[in-house]
Amino acid sequence: xxxxxxxxxxxxxxxxxxxxxxxxxxxxxxxxxxxxxxxxxxxxxxxxxxxxxxxxxxxxxxxxxxxxxxxxxxxxxxxxxxxxxxxxxxxxxxxxxxxxxxxxxxxxxxxxxxxxxxxxxxxxxxxxxxxxxxxxxxxxxxxxxxxxxxxxxxxxxxxxxxxxxxxxxxxxxxxxxxxxxxxxxxxxxxxxxxxxxxxxxxxxxxxxxxxxxxxxxxxxxxxxxxxxxxxxxxxxxxxxxxxxxxxxxxxxxxxxxxxxxxxxxxxxxxxxxxxxxxxxxxxxxxxxxxxxxxxxxxxxxxxxxxxxxxxxxxxxxxxxxxxxxxxxxxxxxxxxxxxxxxxxxxxx
Amino acid sequence: xxxxxxxxxxxxxxxxxxxxxxxxxxxxxxxxxxxxxxxxxxxxxxxxxxxxxxxxxxxxxxxxxxxxxxxxxxxxxxxxxxxxxxxxxxxxxxxxxxxxxxxxxxxxxxxxxxxxxxxxxxxxxxxxxxxxxxxxxxxxxxxxxxxxxxxxxxxxxxxxxxxxxxxxxxxxxxxxxxxxxxxxxxxxxxxxxxxxxxxxxxxxxxxxxxxxxxxxxxxxxxxxxxxxxxxxxxxxxxxxxxxxxxxxxxxxxxxxxxxxxxxxxxxxxxxxxxxxxxxxxxxxxxxxxxxxxxxxxxxxxxxxxxxxxxxxxxxxxxxxxxxxxxxxxxxxxxxxxxxxxxxxxxxxxxxxxxxxxxxxxxxxxxxxxxxxxxxxxxxxxxxxxxxxxxxxxxxxxxxxxxxxxxxxxxxxxxxxxxxxxxxxxxxxxxxxxxxxxxxxxxxxxxxxxxxxxxxxxxxxxxx
Numbered sequence: 001x002x003x004x005x006x007x008x009x010x011x012x013x014x015x016x017x018x019x020x021x022x023x024x025x026x027x028x029x030x031x032x033x034x035x036x037x038x039x040x041x042x043x044x045x046x047x048x049x050x051x052x053x054x055x056x057x058x059x060x061x062x063x064x065x066x067x068x069x070x071x072x073x074x075x076x077x078x079x080x081x082x083x084x085x086x087x088x089x090x091x092x093x094x095x096x097x098x099x100x101x102x103x104x105x106x107x108x109x110x111x112x113x114x115x116x117x118x119x120x121x122x123x124x125x126x127x128x129x130x131x132x133x134x135x136x137x138x139x140x141x142x143x144x145x146x147x148x149x150x151x152x153x154x155x156x157x158x159x160x161x162x163x164x165x166x167x168x169x170x171x172x173x174x175x176x177x178x179x180x181x182x183x184x185x186x187x188x189x190x191x192x193x194x195x196x197x198x199x200x201x202x203x204x205x206x207x208x209x210x211x212x213x214x215x216x217x218x219x220x221x222x223x224x225x226x227x228x229x230x231x232x233x234x235x236x237x238x239x240x241x242x243x244x245x246x247x248x249x250x251x252x253x254x255x256x257x258x259x260x261x262x263x264x265x266x267x268x269x270x271x272x273x274x275x276x277x278x279x280x281x282x283x284x285x286x287x288x289x290x291x292x293x294x295x296x297x298x299x300x301x302x303x304x305x306x307x308x309x310x311x312x313x314x315x316x317x318x319x320x321x322x323x324x325x326x327x328x329x330x331x332x333x334x335x336x337x338x339x340x341x342x343x344x345x346x347x348x
Numbered sequence: 349x350x351x352x353x354x355x356x357x358x359x360x361x362x363x364x365x366x367x368x369x370x371x372x373x374x375x376x377x378x379x380x381x382x383x384x385x386x387x388x389x390x391x392x393x394x395x396x397x398x399x400x401x402x403x404x405x406x407x408x409x410x411x412x413x414x415x416x417x418x419x420x421x422x423x424x425x426x427x428x429x430x431x432x433x434x435x436x437x438x439x440x441x442x443x444x445x446x447x448x449x450x451x452x453x454x455x456x457x458x459x460x461x462x463x464x465x466x467x468x469x470x471x472x473x474x475x476x477x478x479x480x481x482x483x484x485x486x487x488x489x490x491x492x493x494x495x496x497x498x499x500x501x502x503x504x505x506x507x508x509x510x511x512x513x514x515x516x517x518x519x520x521x522x523x524x525x526x527x528x529x530x531x532x533x534x535x536x537x538x539x540x541x542x543x544x545x546x547x548x549x550x551x552x553x554x555x556x557x558x559x560x561x562x563x564x565x566x567x568x569x570x571x572x573x574x575x576x577x578x579x580x581x582x583x584x585x586x587x588x589x590x591x592x593x594x595x596x597x598x599x600x601x602x603x604x605x606x607x608x609x610x611x612x613x614x615x616x617x618x619x620x621x622x623x624x625x626x627x628x629x630x631x632x633x634x635x636x637x638x639x640x641x642x643x644x645x646x647x648x649x650x651x652x653x654x655x656x657x658x659x660x661x662x663x664x665x666x667x668x669x670x671x672x673x674x675x676x677x678x679x680x681x682x683x684x685x686x687x688x689x690x691x692x693x694x695x696x697x698x699x700x701x702x703x704x705x706x707x708x709x710x711x712x713x714x715x716x717x718x719x720x721x722x723x724x725x726x727x728x729x730x731x732x733x734x735x736x737x738x739x740x741x742x743x744x745x746x747x748x749x750x751x752x753x754x755x756x757x758x759x760x761x762x763x764x765x766x767x768x769x770x771x772x773x774x775x776x777x778x779x780x781x782x783x784x785x786x787x788x789x790x791x792x793x794x795x796x797x798x799x800x801x802x803x804x805x806x807x808x809x810x811x
Contacts, residue, residue: 082642084555093602094550126559211669215641240637288626289634291549291576343561 004226004266011330030347054168069119077102084124097122105145109312116144125342133331137340145314154313159189182328193233213238226266235259244286247275263325273315389765390750390758396765423696428794437778453775463672463717464647465539468497474744475501478509479683483520485751490530492759497537504545541573573647581680583689584653587624591617636668647671654694675700677722681745697722708737727769735790
């Protein structure tokens with residue numbers, strides 16, 4: 001049984017007084033150059049560079065190829081909790097700025113086999129996301145995909161990647177971490193795996209009420225994360241709480257072949273991933289769940305037919321959240337320069 | 349010569365007829381809808397509950413129960429049910445003990461919870477969309493509904509066709525104007541429910557609403573619902589259609605289906621079709637789950653047309669924790685629907701009420717509201733619907749008609765008159781809370797309806 005990291009606790013104390021927190025965050029965002037030069041943050045940015053380097057080293061060693069991510073397209077990831085997409089006019093067509101490169105990962109996995117992007121994402125998150133400490137409007141994600149990969153393959157890469165990076169940072173930045181008061185243990189995979197149902201049962205036992213068949217609530221995710229001192233996996237989410245590209249388990253209808261990995265110590269979600277739905281008819285029915293016209297996703301549907309059966313699995317890991325965890329920061333707005341936070345602007 | 353005159357007269361008669369046909373739509377509404385009753389209330393307010401024009405007055409008229417109906421209806425309606433007050437009224441005695449005086453109709457409490465929103469009475473302004481008529485009068489209706497404390501709906505396509513916060517078409521309010529006209533005039537009752545169809549989804553309508561700072565306080569307060577539309581009464585199974593000016597059509601040509609490409613046609617207006625939207629039980633289930641995950645602070649409503657499998661829809665909605673299901677019967681209003689659809693598709697409103705009764709008997713409890721729509725507009729309709737398990741009546745056209753004759757004041761008059769009418773009826777039944785009205789308070793003039801609803805047939809000894 002672990003405990004909540006002091007930085008997370010400090011953040012929680014900050015948001016208790018909403019008004020003064022909003023004041024603080026406005027100043028933080030609008031004059032970010034003032035803190036970016038402080039020793040703590042120059043160290044954070046250097047560690048961030050090392051995290052990216054370590055990720056690339058690990059993935060390259062596992063046979064992944066880095067590909068250039070898309071920036072805009074007629075559609076982007078629709079499976080985002082309540083966040084809006086940014087729209088631009090593309091010569092008379094409406095294009096979206098990527099909220100994740102998910103659909104293009106399948107494309108590139110078909111082309112190259114094992115791929116990853118270090119990709120910028122824009123998500124116009126709802127205003128109340130200011131108070132989570134885990135949401136930025138502009139952020140980076142390392143997004144990878146494995147042709148003919150399975151849920152288990154993706155989870156193994158996630159474990160390996162996390163462990164490699166944590167060790168790398170300890171080796172290279174041991175002193176820096178010490179100065180920041182952050183200590184990381186030696187992580188030893190495999191990490192614990194809970195089904196979604198088991199996770200819900202556990203959080204309910206821990207005193208956080210989470211209904212069955214819905215996404216784990218932020219509050220409960222924190223409880224679950226604080227209960228462990230190594231990362232954990234939650235897999236087999238109920239259908240309906242996730243984007244249409246998550247594949248339904250043919251052996252367990254109503255449940256998905258997908259997973260999340262949570263950081264320990266109350267830092268919450270690290271990774272989301274899983275196997276992708278590849279049967280065009282199923283994809284179309286799932287698209288309808290978000291009330292949309294499948295015509296919008298025509299290129300994806302045509303590609304799925306052309307490359308049938310395009311079986312892939314993969315995941316995405318947020319770079320700022322990873323940095324927050326490694327450095328033990330209060331919130332993601334400490335984990336990048338010029339942070340963009342929901343509803344607050346104009347700012348650099 | 350004589351033949352020539354006859355021919356000319358014939359031609360004239362046909363031309364006259366033809367010119368009248370061009371008035372169809374409005375004329376059908378005036379001929380066929382009980383418009384007198386609504387207009388009287390819109391003009392006179394509470395006084396409009398009595399059948400007086402300007403000449404007749406209290407005690408000076410000679411009135412009685414009407415037995416003739418204009419035209420001959422093809423099917424049964426809620427008017428085939430009657431309300432049956434008792435002589436012995438123990439509840440009135442209870443109320444008297446509470447008030448220490450004889451209770452009167454104004455003592456009747458009409459407050460109800462409708463789909464997670466608090467309403468001053470079991471009446472809801474149906475979500476009306478982007479059509480000219482709905483759009484033109486929307487602000488007056490919004491303000492009146494807010495001030496009278498009843499929930500108000502905003503239908504599909506408003507965002508896409510009329511603009512989110514910037515007006516896209518001249519003379520028509522944007523989505524934001526409509527929603528704020530309601531929300532900023534609301535007091536302790538009411539709330540707004542908002543539709544998103546396939547085309548609005550293109551513009552991420554709900555996402556936009558959910559993260560709109562101006563709406564946030566109302567969302568936090570729990571005064572906002574999102575309404576999934578699975579068809580409507582006037583054209584179950586068909587999508588919306590309106591005529592658009594060509595230049596407006598060009599702006600939305602990638603999102604809608606047009607019979608003629610607005611870029612290529614030389615006509616001034618083009619018909620724009622929207623898709624009905626495809627559903628299966630799985631899709632609806634997934635959709636509600638997705639909405640509960642993405643929009644945890646809004647209520648979820650589901651509106652269905654007169655479909656034969658409506659009970660399955662209710663079941664899925666209930667299991668997934670939706671707050672309301674509305675059944676829109678075939679008499680339901682619309683800005684535009686093919687004649688054949690209105691005549692032939694779907695079942696009458698009263699059958700929707702039978703379905704609601706069945707759902708309640710099946711165990712769908714009041715954690716989920718069930719509403720009924722389709723040519724329902726007065727206090728009796730509300731009382732009968734409540735008696736048979738419906739949570740509220742969902743109406744559109746009466747408010748538009750009231751707004752057409754007297755603007756916002758007309759709509760407020762209509763709502764107040766309907767309130768008084770409902771209070772009168774409930775008190776006549778010897779009850780002082782609308783929630784106490786139950787199946788014992790209704791009986792049927794028709795044998796089949798009596799059987800289907802499990803209530804007494806009036807012309808029988810069981811009654």
